[in-house]
Each structure stands twice: as structure tokens, then as C-alpha cells.
Amino acid sequence: MNIEKFKPAIVYTIYIASTPQKVWQALTSAEFSRKYFFGNAVEVDLRVGGAYIVRTPEGALHISGEVIECDPPKKLIVTFNVNWPELIEKLGPTLVTYEIEQAGEAVKLTLLQSHDRPLSDDILSGGRQGWPAILSSLKSLMETGQALAVAMAPPQRMLDALKEMGIKTP
Amino acid sequence: MPKPEFIYVVYIETTPEKLWEALTSSEFSKRYWWNTEVKSDWKVGSPFALVMNGAPTDVGEVLEVDRPRRLSYTFHHVTSEVARRERPSKVVFNLEPHGKLVKLTLTHEDFEAGSKLLDGISKGWPAILSSLKSLLESGTALDVPLSALGIEGIE
Numbered sequence: 001m002n003i004e005k006f007k008p009a010i011v012y013t014i015y016i017a018s019t020p021q022k023v024w025q026a027l028t029s030a031e032f033s034r035k036y037f038f039g040n041a042v043e044v045d046l047r048v049g050g051a052y053i054v055r056t057p058e059g060a061l062h063i064s065g066e067v068i069e070c071d072p073p074k075k076l077i078v079t080f081n082v083n084w085p086e087l088i089e090k091l092g093p094t095l096v097t098y099e100i101e102q103a104g105e106a107v108k109l110t111l112l113q114s115h116d117r118p119l120s121d122d123i124l125s126g127g128r129q130g131w132p133a134i135l136s137s138l139k140s141l142m143e144t145g146q147a148l149a150v151a152m153a154p155p156q157r158m159l160d161a162l163k164e165m166g167i168k169t170p
Numbered sequence: 171m172p173k174p175e176f177i178y179v180v181y182i183e184t185t186p187e188k189l190w191e192a193l194t195s196s197e198f199s200k201r202y203w204w205n206t207e208v209k210s211d212w213k214v215g216s217p218f219a220l221v222m223n224g225a226p227t228d229v230g231e232v233l234e235v236d237r238p239r240r241l242s243y244t245f246h247h248v249t250s251e252v253a254r255r256e257r258p259s260k261v262v263f264n265l266e267p268h269g270k271l272v273k274l275t276l277t278h279e280d281f282e283a284g285s286k287l288l289d290g291i292s293k294g295w296p297a298i299l300s301s302l303k304s305l306l307e308s309g310t311a312l313d314v315p316l317s318a319l320g321i322e323g324i325e
Contacts, residue, residue: 014180015300015314103297105313128179136181139300143308150181151269 003068003077006095006114010127013110014135018142020100023107024073026138027098030055035147036137044078046070052078068095075099080113085168091123092116111135126158175279176292180299182272184306186265189272190238192302193263196221202301202311210243218243225249230258240264245278250323253287274299286322293319 016023026032030041039057044050048070054063065079080096081088097112113127129152137148159169182189192198196207203220206227210218212235220228230244242262247253260280266273276295281288297319301312316324 013296015297015312017304017308017310017312103318104315106300108297108314108318132179133181136303139303140183140307143304146183148181148183148271149269150271 001068001079001093003095003114005116007116008097008112008114009119009124010113010131011110012131012135013108014139015103015106015108016139016142017105018107020073020102020107022142023100023109023138024076026142027076032141036141037134038150038152046072052080054080065093065096073100084162084170087162087167090165090167091119109135109138120161122157122161124158125161126155129155129158173279174281174283174285174288175277176288176295177278178276178295178299180274180303181268182274182303182306183270184272186238186267186272188306189265189274190241192306193241198305202305203298204316212241230261233260234262238265247287247290250286253290256282256285256287259285259287259291290321290324293321 026036028042028044028046030043033040033042034057037054040062041055043053043055044067046067048067050067052065052067053061056062061083063080063082065081067076067078069075069077076098078096080094092115095114097114099110101108111131113131133150133152137150141147162169192202194208194210194212196209199206199208204222206220206222209221210216210232212232214232214235216232218230218232219226227249228245228247230246232243234240234242240263242260244258245261246258247256259278262277262279264275266275276299278291278295297312297314301314305311
């Protein structure tokens, strides 16, 4: 897939007292991700073209994508498509990039959510709501051993906007 | 063109009162903010300053004080010539209880078009607020040197 036309719509940076290897593991392991990602499990075949899947706590397929770039423990780029009918046809694919860098005694983790077309603030509100909670919880898990219990209401503004576009949401 | 502003959200396992203290106490701020003291009497209209290793880096005026929910001040960077020529911007902290956590939303806004300072603060705040979260949750701030942030003009 040609990713040159994708532009970052959301950028979120967080610093974590950890090592790049441990942060990489947290981002790519089902066991870790269940703890900080609202109970969702990341399953990834870590090679270019490999499958990237996120399952709900009930085991349903929530996000499916593939690995675009894999440079452990520095950079992972995946397609990140929520499995709702017609979503990808109407919004295009979503690209998620994780960049991991050493910064002093800590790790700088940067998340980018990119798209191949401009999307409205209503659509982007879902990611803007979710990523800070997910990555705040990941940081707590790495530093204290305990993830955060972030009680998060559904991203209503985004769901309403998707509905208006004729995309069926659960 | 997007509005020239920087917004950052972070969830912290603490209370609004402790987080307020962390944002307004110079003893506390020194520990997570590269030895920077946050100085003000926190009355609306009072002066505000950030003092790093004894020298002021940023000055302003307190705009809103609604403990422990909302704090805002104007922000004028004074250590670089380029930033000093820009008009003061505005910093707003919103603290919202979120279950057993606090959702902290920082909005740094009112920049002039093409602001040089906006790039610097966009790199600075995530490191400062990450370190603050670490300090409140684990008792230890982060050890990230200012020079690691890639801010132009800071070696």
C-alpha cells in the first residue's frame, strides 16, 4: 500500500519511564493490551504484510488491518480499520503509526492517526477521545504495574456522525 | 488552516485537589518541570511567572482561578528574542473527576499566526505533563532532559 498520501490527523506524545523494548511489547502483545486498551486484545503478526487484529473482550473482531512497516523496537505502522460495514468505503483506510524513541532515562512514544483524505472533527472526535485514555493507561501500567480504570462513554459524537453518513454502528 | 493552539489530554490516578496543588505549588513544580518554580499568589489579576534555576522564563497574569476545576493565565515567553516579540498566549487547565481518576485537559491558545513559540510548547507540554503524571502516580518524576525534546534553540 502506498502510504505517501496519508496525513496525520491526530498526534499524541507521551513519555514513559520504561525501555523501548518493553513499550514495543506492550503495544504488540494481547496480554498487555487487554489491560490498558479497554479490555481489547491486539494480535499482530510482526512482519510486513502480516495481520494486525484487535479483538473485543468478547473475542469479536473489532479492528482489522495489516502491518505496513515493522522496525522493532522503534517504529510500527499498521492499517487500523474498524470492522463496521461501509466504514472503509466511506472514510477510507486508517493508518496508525507508533514511534518509540529513547529520551534521557525515559521513552518517548508518539502515536499518529493518519488518513488519505480530510475527515471532519466529528469523525476524528472518536480518536481524540480514545487515544489519550489508552496511552495514559499504558503509561500507568508500565510505571506502576496497574493500568487505569478509565470508564469511557461511547464516542457519541463520532457515532452520530457515522450514522449520518449511513455507516452502521453497533 | 487549523487554529494555532495546542490541546493535550492526560488521565491521572489522583484527586483534583492534589493535581491542583501540583500545578500551582513551586515546591511541587520543581520536581517534575526541570527545576522550574511556578510562582503566583493565584488571585485573578495577580502576576504569574515560571522561574527556572532562578531566572524567569515565562511571565503572565492570572485570568481564572476556580479551585480545583479550572485555572488559566496569560503566557509570555521571555528568554528568546523571537518569542518575546510575540503577543502573550493563554494557558488553560481543566481538571475533571473521571471515576477514580482525573482528566486533565491543557489548552494553550491565542497564538499569533506563524508563532515560533507554538512549536516549542507543543514539544514541552507532553514531557512536563507526563512527568507530572509519573510523580503523582509513582512518586518519581521522569528523567527526560530538556535537550531531548528537539526544541529549536535549546541544546
